[in-house]
Amino acid sequence: xxxxxxxxxxxxxxxxxxxxxxxxxxxxxxxxxxxxxxxxxxxxxxxxxxxxxxxxxxxxxxxxxxxxxxxxxxxxxxxxxxxxxxxxxxxxxxxxxxxxxxxxxxxxxxxxxxxxxxxxxxxxxxxxxxxxxxxxxxxxxxxxxxxxxxxxxxxxxxxxxxxxxxxxxxxxxxxxxxxxxxxxxxxxxxxxxxxxxxxxxxxxxxxx
Amino acid sequence: xxxxxxxxxxxxxxxxxxxxxxxxxxxxxxxxxxxxxxxxxxxxxxxxxxxxxxxxxxxxxxxxxxxxxxxxxxxxxxxxxxxxxxxxxxxxxxxxxxxxxxxxxxxxxxxxxxxx
Numbered sequence: 001x002x003x004x005x006x007x008x009x010x011x012x013x014x015x016x017x018x019x020x021x022x023x024x025x026x027x028x029x030x031x032x033x034x035x036x037x038x039x040x041x042x043x044x045x046x047x048x049x050x051x052x053x054x055x056x057x058x059x060x061x062x063x064x065x066x067x068x069x070x071x072x073x074x075x076x077x078x079x080x081x082x083x084x085x086x087x088x089x090x091x092x093x094x095x096x097x098x099x100x101x102x103x104x105x106x107x108x109x110x111x112x113x114x115x116x117x118x119x120x121x122x123x124x125x126x127x128x129x130x131x132x133x134x135x136x137x138x139x140x141x142x143x144x145x146x147x148x149x150x151x152x153x154x155x156x157x158x159x160x161x162x163x164x165x166x167x168x169x170x171x172x173x174x175x176x177x178x179x180x181x182x183x184x185x186x187x188x189x190x191x192x193x194x195x196x197x198x199x200x201x202x203x204x205x206x207x208x
Numbered sequence: 209x210x211x212x213x214x215x216x217x218x219x220x221x222x223x224x225x226x227x228x229x230x231x232x233x234x235x236x237x238x239x240x241x242x243x244x245x246x247x248x249x250x251x252x253x254x255x256x257x258x259x260x261x262x263x264x265x266x267x268x269x270x271x272x273x274x275x276x277x278x279x280x281x282x283x284x285x286x287x288x289x290x291x292x293x294x295x296x297x298x299x300x301x302x303x304x305x306x307x308x309x310x311x312x313x314x315x316x317x318x319x320x321x322x323x324x
């Protein structure tokens with residue numbers, strides 16, 4: 001499947017109807033999702049036939065993309081009922097059979113819950129803003145326990161050095177695959193600007 | 209707090225617990241994928257779960273040797289692992305006995321505040 005085709009398909013994925021601020025619910029744009037998945041699949045071969053986890057899957061755009069790229073099975077984890085409902089609807093519309101959903105709280109999963117069970121973890125975790133401080137690192141830590149091959153994640157560029165240091169402490173390699181501009185349209189009432197561009201790193205973590 | 213987890217051998221497709229609604233669908237068979245899943249599973253738990261759901265059929269109760277090349281066997285595992293789904297039912301933590309409901313195929317693993 002070509003990148004443009006993938007992006008085009010992902011544009012059909014329904015997203016949050018009433019995003020929750022406290023959970024930092026922002027959809028991953030079809031463009032970013034397609035670029036991420038395309039790279040993970042073509043450059044690293046970490047999707048096709050693999051057991052993939054999508055942490056904080058939301059409405060499932062990353063999982064759906066992974067499933068379309070023939071992941072063996074993609075398991076989406078999210079805490080929110082509404083998001084999972086929309087995700088479920090999406091999998092039915094796309095008629096995908098290689099997706100599973102689990103409602104759970106990533107930040108309270110015990111460290112060996114799914115230790116080394118997944119080949120690949122793909123995620124666009126909450127950035128850890130406002131009331132959610134540190135959530136990005138919690139997601140990352142958990143993801144690293146779950147994956148045997150690699151973790152792919154999006155994090156604010158401003159946190160790059162901090163994450164690099166943590167990665168070293170944890171004995172994992174961190175690679176900046178790309179620097180993206182994440183366009184967040186005004187989705188909450190308190191947003192003053194029409195949209196804001198955040199510099200975001202697309203990172204790959206793997207064992208040393 | 210004991211670990212109430214979804215063992216990978218059950219995922220949300222089958223569980224060693226009561227299921228009130230089970231669905232069998234057709235999923236594309238990928239022998240390599242199934243073969244690589246097997247070491248991650250607890251075989252006896254898988255058999256027990258399949259049996260509990262009434263879908264054991266001819267799945268061997270003991271894991272056979274050299275399964276990687278045995279397509280017949282891998283197809284049996286594929287069926288149970290990926291094609292049998294619990295739509296309504298629950299999962300039970302073997303340690304605490306805590307039950308987690310499965311609704312429309314999605315297990316809810318959230319702990320209540322008292323338990324966390």
